[in-house]
Amino acid sequence: MNLWVPDPAPRRDAEHERAVAGFLEGWGPRPTELSADLPVSFADQCEALIEARPAAMSSIMGLFPPDVVDRMKARGIRWFATATTVAEALQAEAAGADAIIAQGSEAGGHRGAFDADRANAQMCGLMALVPAVRDAVSVPVIATGGIADARGVVAALALGASAVQIGTAFLRGPEAAIVPAWADAIGRAQPEDTTTTTAFSGRLGRSLRTDYIAATEGADAIAPLPYPLQRSATGPMRALGATENDLARIQAWAGQSARLARNAPAGEIVRSIWAEARAALAQ
Template sequence: MLGQAKQRAQTFCDDYGLDLPILMAPMAGACPPALAAAVMKAGGMGACGALLMAPDAIAQWAADVRTTQAGPFQLNLWVPDPKPARDRAHETRVADFLAQWGPRPTEISAGLPVSFADQCDALIEARPAVISSIMGIFPPEVVAQLKAQGIRWFATATTVAEALAAEEAGADAIVAQGSEAGGHRGAFEAQNAAAQTIGLVSLVAAICDAVKVPVIATGGIADARGALAALVLGASAVQIGTALLRTPEAAIPAAWADAIGRARPEDTAVTRAFSGRLGRSLRTDYVTAAEAADAPDPLPYPLQRSATGPMRAAGTQDNDIARLQAWAGQSAALAQAAPAEDVVRNLWAEVKAALG
C-alpha cells in the first residue's frame, strides 16, 4: 500500500509540475497572493477562491502571484445556486436578530457583486494550471473552453454520486471534501448538504473506488498523519486549508488565528448562520445563539450572507471572535503559527519518510 501511495503521489506531481502533492485550499476571503506564493515556493500548488472577486481583481491576483513565485496554481469558483425565494417578513426577523450582534442590516440583497459568466471568462483569461469548481458542475460550454485552453478542471465532490457526475462531465480530478473540512460544504444541492456529511476516510476510499481520475483529499488534514492516511486510502494528493490559517502569510484577524490554535474538534460546528450555505466554523457566541430554539432560521444563500455582512465587517474591524466568520476544520488545533513554506515542507517531509 505504501508503495502504491508513493507512486500515485509521484505521478500526480509529475503531471502538474509539483515537487510535492500538497495543494492549498482555495479559501475565498483568506487566500492572499503571499500565502499562495509560499505554498508554491515549498513545491505545492497555490490557490485562490474567486467567489467574490471581479474580473480585474482575479487578473491582479494571478499577476501578483506570478511576480512573486513561479509554479502552478488553481483558481476556484462556485457554481451559482438558483435564485432564492424572498420572504420579507422573515428577512425582518433575521435583521432584528442580527442587530444584537452588530449594525442592523439595512438592505438584504440576493445578488453577488459580479456575474458568474464574467468570472469564468476572467479565470480562463488568467490561464492558471487548474480551475476548480465547488457547489456543482461547470456548464458544458465552460468545460469546453477549459479543454480548449489546456486548463485542467478539478471538481469538488462531497458524495460518490457527485464525483461520478463530475467525472462524466469531464473533470480531470475530483477533490473529495470530507465533512471535517472548514468553510463551506461543497454539496451540489444546498438542501442535501446537512444530510450528506460524510467523513473523509469513508468518502476518499469510496470515491477512489468509483472513479478513474485522480482524487485529491481535503477536510481535516492538518499534519502528516492525516495526509499519509489519505494517500494510503487512494488519494493522489491532499488539499489543506485550516492548517495554513495561522501562518503569517494568511494574515487573518488575530482573534480568529488564536482561536483556531485552541479549538478541539468539538469546538467547531456546521452552520448556515453566516451565509445560508452550510459550512464549518468555530463554535462562536454568535453561532451558538443562531442555533438556539428562539433564533430565526437563516435565510437562503446569498441572502443570509448579505444580511450578516455588517456584523462580519464589524467583527473583523474589532478583532472580535464572537462576530467573525471564523471558518475552521475539525483538525484546527494542529494548525501551526509558522511560515507557510515551512508548514508545507515539514508536513511532506514526514509523509515522505513514512512512505519510505
C-alpha cells in the same frame, strides 16, 4: 483558481428578512439592503479565468457548464471538481472533470455540496469518502478535510488519494492575515469545538463554535435566510467583528484538525508536512 457555482436565485420573503435583520441588530449594525447578486456574474468569472489560463480551475457547489468545460480543455486548463459524495463525484467525472477533490465533513468553511438542501444529511467523513470515490471514478482523487499534518497526508494517500488539499492548517500563518482572536481560537480548538452552521451565509459550513452560533441554535431562534441573502445580512456584523477582534461576530471557519495549525509561513508548513510524510511513507 477556484470558483463557486451559484445556486438558483433565492425566494425573497420581506417578513423573514425583517426578522433576521432585527435579530442581527443585537450583534452589530442592523443590515439594511440585502442583495443576492454576485459582484461579478458567474459567466464573467469563468471568462476571466479562462483568459488568465491557470494550470487548473476548480469548482465547488456544482459543476461548470459544458461550454465552459469545452473552452477550458481547448486551452489546456485542467478541471478539479469538488465533490462531497460519490454521486457528485460520478456526475463531475461524467461532465469532464480531470480530478475529483473529495471533501470530507471534517473540512472547515463551506460544504461543497451540489444541493444546499442536502448538504447536512449527506455529510461523509474523509475516511469513508476517499476510498469510495477512488473505487467509483477513474480520474485522480484529491483528499481534503481535516488534513493538517503529515499523518493526515499519509492516511489520505493510503486510502487511495493521489494528493491532498489543506486549508485550516494555513490560517494561522502570516499570509492568511486573519484577526488574532480567530487565529488564537484555532490554535486551541479540539475537534468537538467546531460545528456546522448556515448562520453566516445560508450555506452549510464548518466553523468554530461561537456565542453567535449558539444564539442561532436556540429554541426561539430565527431560521437563517437562504444563501446568499444571509451572507449579505451578516456582512455588517462580520465586518465589525474583524474590526474589533471579536470572535463572537467573526465568520470563524475552521476544520476539525484546527489545533494542528501552526503560526508559520505557508512555504515552511508545506515543506515540513511533505518531508515528514515522505519519511513516514519510506518506512
